[in-house]
Amino acid sequence: MEQEQKLIRNSIELKTIYELYYSELCIKAAKILGNNQDAEDVVQEVIIEFWNKRSEISIENPRAYLYRSVYNRSLNLLKKNIKLNSEEIIEFENFPLESSIVETLEEKELHAKIEKAIQELPEKTRAVFVLSRFEDKTYKEIAEDLDISIKTVESQISAALKILRKKILKV
Amino acid sequence: MQLDKINIELLIHKQLRGEISQDEQALLGEWRLIPENEIYYQDLVEIWNQSKNVLSSSLNFDYRxxxxxxxxxxxxxxxxxxxxxxxxxxxxRKIAAIFILGLVAMWWFTSGNQIKINTPGYHLLAEGSEIYLSENSTLGIDSKDNRKVYLDGQAFFKVSRDEKHPFVINANSGKVEVLGTEFEVNERGVFVKKGKVRVSNPQNSQSIILVENENAQFESLNQISLNDENQFNWFTERLAFKNTPMSKVVKEISEVYNVHVTIDDNSSETNCLFNSKSLCKLNLHEVFDVLSSAYDCNIKETSHGNYVITNLKCK
Structure with missing residues (x-):
């Protein structure tokens, strides 16, 4: 009886964890990784680990714990991806001035274009951009998280903005 | 630093993040005086601002x-x-039915083979249904058939759908069987929103099937049409907000969680309109997380049970 009660309680808890956190954790991971499948894999690994460890460690704030774990694990994968896709950034000529985004694009259209453009950035550039944009990290934090220099972070941020604008304006 | 040597995108980015130094600010200001440059500046500002939310809206993950x-x-x-x-x-199984069960008076738990839940609040049952149990209430789940439950007190149910296997709620004043539908129950009886529900009175083994927009009372089991369905919404509308001013949101949160939440005087914009699905499943800190991410505001506990929201900005 007690055993069964425990089983039921456990499954209630586990489902609640998935229900409350799965989707938002996946969104967080997907923003960092730029890939939904990878994001779901990362989140599932984190929850499984969390579940297996729950009796050994005391976790006061599961949400914060899960968020931190998802972030760290996403970072690890991100670093691997950057190494695999270490394409050099194409040097961009000076910015084109023929038209402006504000005047030419509707908001909805702009959102779709920005989304696509972010996904198409070279992996390192994208990584730096999303950590700054979605995680609100400083240059120093990004440099530490990705094991790169602050100089590189700065040049990647600049490259990201240049490329994004160019891609968005391109018909 | 000369204007043609600087990394202008980086300066703009620093400006957007509020990390720009005074020297850099002056430099950027000078650069922006040229109309072409100003257009470029505005474009980058737009990209930065608009990109904040681009991915969240299009991403959708199912936990099941x-x-x-x-x-x-x-x-x-x-x-x-x-x-x-x-x-x-x-x-x-798809979750298909929503109802509220509120049956006062004592329920005698006859059989011993039950798993009992008596913590007030949200619970997920093993077979997929969800309940929100009121204070001083107990729910028993039949250990052999987990779609058979016994209720003493009051609860909100969201029942997973299984046509072949009805979800049965027993209470001393009546019995409710869910046949795959949407309905609500309170202490007086049952109100059906959609589909069919069977309600029976174990004392005289009378039973009745209710259809859309009908209700019945456990005592008499007379069918009556009901107009005012709002009286059943006490649960589902809790902490759900539609264009609600923040001042009101804060008041309701204070009531539900029995705390005292205020907005500090410097946040003049207490009339930001807040929209949200019902937050009733979340604990207080999770509710605060939702608020602080919606408004970039800070929420601090000043003393036990007293919270202050600072830096509230409407979006």
């Missing part, structure tokens, strides 16, 4: 598959956490 995979993994490992078989099957 992942949860089932996790359950499978656990049973493979054959650890203590193996779930009763019925679990994984029931999870696939």
């Amino acid at each position: 598959n992942a949860y089932n995979r996790h359950l499978n993994k656990l049973s493979e490992n054959n650890t203590q956490e193996v779930k009763p078989k019925v679990l994984s099957i029931s999870l696939l």
Whole structure:
């Protein structure tokens, strides 16, 4: 009886964890990784680990714990991806001035274009951009998280903005 | 630093993040005096601002598959956490019915083979249904048939759909069977929103099937049409906001969680309109997380049970 009660309680808890956190954790991971499948894999690994460890460690704030774990694990994968896709950034000529985004694009259209453009950035550039944009990290934090220099972070941020604008304006 | 040598995108980015130094600010200001440059500046500002939310809206993840995979993994490992078989099957069932059950008076739990839940608040039952139990209430789940429950007190139910296997709620004043539908129950009786529900009175073994927009009382089991369905919304509308001013949101949160939340005087914009699905499943800190991410505001506990929201900005 007690055993069964425990089983039921456990499954209630586990489902609640998935229900409350799965989707938002996946969104967080997907923003960092730029890939939904990878994001779901990362989140599932984190929850499984969390579940297996729950009796050994005391976790006061599961949400914060899960968020931190998802972030760290996403970072690890991100670093691997950057190494695999270490394409050099194409040097961009000076910015084109023929038209402006504000005047030419509707908001909805702009959102779709920005989304696509972010996904198409070279992996390192994208990584730096999303950590700054979605995680609100400083240059120093990004440099530490990705094991790169602050100089590189700065040049990647600049490259990201240049490329994004160019891609968005391109018909 | 000369204007043609500087990394202008970086300066703009620093400006957007509020990390720009005074010297850099002056430099950027000078650069922006040229109309072409100003257009470029505005473009980058637009890209930065608009990109903040681009990915969240288009991403959509369903937890059910992942949860089932996790359950499978656990049973493979054959650890203590193996779930009763019925679990994984029931999870696939679509949640289809919502109702409120409020049955006062004492319920005598006749059989001993029950799993009892008496913590007030949100619970997920093993077969996939969800309940929100009121204070001083107890829910018993039949250990042989987990779609058979006994209620003493008041609860809100969201029942997973299974046409072949009705969800049965027993209470001393009546019995409710869910046949795959949407309905609500309070202490007086049952109100059906959609589909069919069977209500029976065990004392005289009378039973009645209710259809859309009908209600019945346990005592008499007379069918009556009901106009005012709002009286049943006490649960589902809790902490759901539609264009609600923040001042009101804060008041309701204070009531529900029995705390005192205020907005500090410097946040002049207490009339920001807040929209949200019902937050009633969340704990107080999770509700604060939702608010602070919606408005970039800070929420601090000043003394026990007293919270202050600072830096509130409407979006």
